[in-house]
Structure formats: structure tokens, C-alpha cells
Amino acid sequence: MAYSCELIHKDPSGARAGRLTTPHGRADTPLFMPVGTKASVKAMTPEELAGMGVEMILANTYHLWLRPGHEVIRVLGGLHAFMNWKGPVLTDSGGFQVFSLAPLRRITEEGVSFRSHLDGSECFLSPETAIEAQEAIGADVIMPLDDCTPYPADRLYVKDSMELTLRWAQRSRRAHGISKANQTTSTVRPGQALFGIVQGGMHADLRQESAKRTVETGFDGYAIGGLSVGEEKGLMYGMIDAAMPHLPASSVRYLMGVGMPEDIVEAVERGVDMFDCVLPTRCARNGTLFTSKGKLVIKNSLYAKDPRPVDEECPCYACRNYSRAYLRHLYMAGELLSSRLNTTHNLCYYMRLMKGIGEAVKAGRFAEFKRRFYEVRNPGAA
């Protein structure tokens, strides 16, 4: 199967519902991809993910490139076989990780030099090597190397950074075997989709320009990068608003690295289709659990003898079988099962949230869904 996407429903609010088709099956949008940084969604098996409704996951090119190495993954039959995940996978380019993890990075026109955060060895990533690594890894959707603009940054810096990302986007497209203007399918690895990434910092006009010119370059789908990097939520939503009208309605729109449940609701309303974020899995390991009423911090001594599940309404394995008291005990005792049960719960929360959003969009009742979403939230209550 080649890559394709289909827009099926559009809610009066602007929220959309659709479907991606990839070489490894379908995924319904709006879609949340749990993060499997190093070829594993932390603490979970692929079967457990599929069982809770996960359709597509994200893995990190930077991490896999450094360890075990993309050639090892290629030799072992690609990422799907390596990690035993049968559904679609998206790999990011490594850009964000190079800029946030690697010490002593140096950006040139050619690419980025940096030291591995694992062993300090010298590495070099270019748009071409990022594509090559992702072709070896074999994800269904891959991302071009981009220059993730820090925040805050002055306008001149942001503009230069955006221009570099645009030049790298063209090189990435060529590296992936897409040479003609109206061609989007790779001749190197047919079926493997390449998305473009909109940058432009916190400047609405640069976001617009980046969106327009990325679309002119031509990709299978469009991502908005460089958000949720410390800015106010209002500013983030504004940047989505700025880019969105310039992204084709027929392509999927992916908001990278976002986010909190309310961010997802707000972004879907603005026409975003895809999300990834470490929050549900990372918060789980830190003992923060999501519920429709708000967050619950399981180490709170309030829960030491609490026989209730984390969320009475949640159908997840953790909520069906364990008390808050037991989950608190596991967390305090540093038990591995703590991460498992908490991750199960949080991912189940996110999957139910996406399902609820999708059903509301299909029924043309997203506004009502959003009102209800905020109505039941009470951060102090759980």
C-alpha cells in the first residue's frame, strides 16, 4: 500500500476527521501517536498499545541513529520487525533532538555537527543523512531535517533559521528521490511518505511564509514544528492559526510534540489532524495521572489508603484492577509495575480523548464536545 490520506468529515468548528493509509495499515485522524523514542513506547508491549486503540507510533531517528544504529535496524528487517510493531510508524528527523540533547552543536549550510549525548563522539547529520537513516529504519512517514528555532529568538535569527529549514526541505525531497515539481512519491522508497515542516518561531507572518513556501516545495503532509517550546498557550494557538490557512485542506496537518489534552482539543478545532507527545508516558513514570477531571499526583499521601481506582469511568487495566493506594505504594517503592500501570492509564486516557474527539467531529458536535471537556475539568478535584 502506498501512502494516502483522506478527509472524511469536517465539523462546523473547523475540526476534521479522516484517515491515513500507509504501507503498514490505516490510522484514523485526529490521531495521537505515543512516543517510542528508542524503538519502544516505554514500559509497553506493541500488543498492549494496539489493545488500547493506538494505531500509529512515533520513533526518534536521532536516538536510533546513535543506538543501535540505522544499519543494524535495516539488517534486522526494519523498525517494524525489530520492535514487533505491525502498524504505521512516523520517525522524526532528529532535528529537535540534536538541538535539545546534543552538546556543542554547530549548524552550517551543509548540516549540523554535534557530539553524541551517549559517548561524546563526533557526529554529523545533514538533510541527506537524515533521509538515508529514515529510509533504513523504514518508517511509513518520515520527516526532513529542520532547524528547530529556539524561543525566545529575535526576528532576524528566526527568519534565517526558517530559510535554512526551507533549503533543507528541498534537499530532503531530492534525497528521497523526488525531483519533479508535482511529484510527491519517492522513487527511492516507494510508499514512504515525506512530510514538510513549518517553522517561523513566534512570528505570525513568518509562520505564514514558511507554510506557503513549504507547500510550494510539495510534501505528502505538513507538520508544524517549533511550538510548545516554552511559549504561552495563546501564542502557540496563534501560530497554528497563522499557518493553517496556507496548508492544503486535502493534506494531513501534524502538530509536532504537542501536547496537553487541552492543547489537542484547541488544535483539532483549528484543523490539526495528528499529534505526538511524550506527556502521557513521561508523566506516568513521574506518577502524574490524567483524568477527565484533571491531573492526579499519585504520590500524594491522600491516596495512601484510598481503595478507589484512579478514575471510576476509565476502562483501563489499571483502573479495573488496582486501587489508588496500591498505585501509590508501587510508585513510592520504585516498582517497575508502577510505570506500566501508570502508562497504561495515561495512554488509555489519551486514546479515549482522541476517540471522543473523532466521534464528536463525525457527528458534527465538536463545539459541544469542547464545552463539555472544559466543564468537567477541575484540577483540584481528583
Place this chain on the structure above:
Amino acid sequence: MAYSCELIHKDPSGARAGRLTTPHGRADTPLFMPVGTKASVKAMTPEELAGMGVEMILANTYHLWLRPGHEVIRVLGGLHAFMNWKGPVLTDSGGFQVFSLAPLRRITEEGVSFRSHLDGSECFLSPETAIEAQEAIGADVIMPLDDCTPYPADRLYVKDSMELTLRWAQRSRRAHGISKANQTTSTVRPGQALFGIVQGGMHADLRQESAKRTVETGFDGYAIGGLSVGEEKGLMYGMIDAAMPHLPASSVRYLMGVGMPEDIVEAVERGVDMFDCVLPTRCARNGTLFTSKGKLVIKNSLYAKDPRPVDEECPCYACRNYSRAYLRHLYMAGELLSSRLNTTHNLCYYMRLMKGIGEAVKAGRFAEFKRRFYEVRNPGAA
């Protein structure tokens, strides 16, 4: 259901097969109990344990007494409800942990004073409080507080320690509501079995004496404690040989904290019925995997591109779905799934070992089983 045990088969070698009946169901012997120190067999769910044939688990009174506290467990309906394990549970008394974990311990006739390894707070455990804690925790089989003799130790020390364990055994029996000489059933918590513990260090005559006098005191079953504490294997087997003829054939015999696969085979041949050990779970987390051919250290760079499962013959989830290369990657990357998959494999190995032993005993072919067990082992091969 009350506690009972039944000896069903005896192999010409001396190996036995039978069945325990407890308030939480049955367990076939020879039996290996995975260790769930803090009310969780590390990295595993109860359903996964049951699915791989685990029938009974062990939990540690010392750890649960300190955190979350036995009263918390009582309030939440007992250990079975707390941790969602439906089968039989045995709790040790805390004796071994006090002697190995707690700093500044002071042993008196009354009991043992020590500082918590968690927060340094002063604690006191007596035979009576150990029973009280275990009654609150609600295991199916509980153990009396014993003085776990260190090794090496001089004979006089060992003898004194053994005498103290014997006096504590009598107090434990009374604390559990067993006052009459020929009575073994608790009036305080009917159905909860209390085992006696044989000590005597590495002196065969003291092991004999301890066994005889523990049996005279009268318990539901008999454990051999204080072994696998650093002595040579031959010496350990000798101590089992010394105690065994003095333990009634009609009662279950439990070798505490042992051990390696070969220790289990040797001890079953000597008439032991029950085992517990942290080895399969702890080794898993350290990346050491058990196979019929010997141990496999997964971090070895030899496995970096090895597409084979850990053990071609193993039916476990890890071996059916993942390569050595992926397991090595997960281990090197510090992924939580590493502990899960490795623990799954190692417990599956132990469960299959016990099943193989049990079937051989029932068929009267234990000698053949043992010969084959050693024949296929080749520690350098895997």
C-alpha cells in the same frame, strides 16, 4: 479452604510430587515461587504470572511492614486484593531481611531492634509482631521470625542462634493461636498455615537437631533456612541431606531462597518440594537470561545483530516475538521493556524447569531427567 498438603508421587530417586491446598487455591509441588518482595513480582502483572504457570508467589513481610505498612494492607482487604493476585501467597517473616538489610540491628531474647533501611527510624520485630503483621497481610502460608545464622560462624554462635530460633518458633506458634501440642491449625486466623524453619548453620549435627526439635514443636510444613549464604554448593547439599530424614514425609519441605536451576534439581532429588528465589527476576533486570544450555548475557556485543530468539525452544512471549539484537538494544538503552521481556523469559524458564521436574517425578524418571538436564548444559555455548 483450609491448608493441607498431599504427597502424590515418589520417584525412586527420592524426588517427590504433590499438591498444596490453601484458602486461595492449589499449587502443585515441586513448586517454585517467584518473589514479589514489595507486593509486586518486579515488572510483571499477576495475569502474566498466572499465564506462564506460576501458582504461588512469595512476598516479604519486612518490606511490607515498613511500606506501606501491614495495617494499610489489612484495611485494603489483605495482600491478595491489594496486589490483585488470586492464587496462594507465602510471606517470609522478615528475619532474613532484618539480618541482611537493616543497619544497627540488635538481637535480644525478646526480638530484634533495627533501623529501617528506608528512613533510619527505629523498629522492633518480635516473633509475635511478625505473626501479627503476617496475619494482617493475610498470606496463605506464613513463616515464624528466625535468627538467620551468618556464614561463616563458629559452632557456639551457630548453636546459640539455633536455640533462639527454636524458642522463637514456640512463641510464634502460640502467637498464631496454636497452644495444644498436637494442634497445628490457627484459632486466630483459620486456614493460614505456619511453617517451621530449620537452622543450624553448616553443621550437620545441628541441622539434624534443629530439624528434630522444630518437628517436635509442630508446624504445618517445614522450611530449611540459612542456606545459599555464601557456602560451597556441596556444603549446602550436605546440610539438606542432614535435615531431610528428620522432616516428616507427609509435610511439605521448603528450601528458602534457593536457587540456581541446578540447586533446584539437586534439592528436589533430596526430597525438597518448594523453592523461592530472586534469581530469575533479578538476573533478568541485570540482563542475564537462563536457557537449557546455560546463561546468556544479553549485553554481549556478540548479539548486536543476532536475529535469533534467546532460546529457540522457549515458548515465552519474548522468544516468540523478539530477537537477541532487540533485547540487547533494550538493555543497553535502559528501556523498561527490557526488564519486562527478560523477566518473562527467565520466569518462563523456571516454570518450564519445574514442570519438567514434576512430570519426570510423576513418570518415575527423575534420574533420566537429571542426566539430561546436565547433558545439555554448556555454559559457553549460548
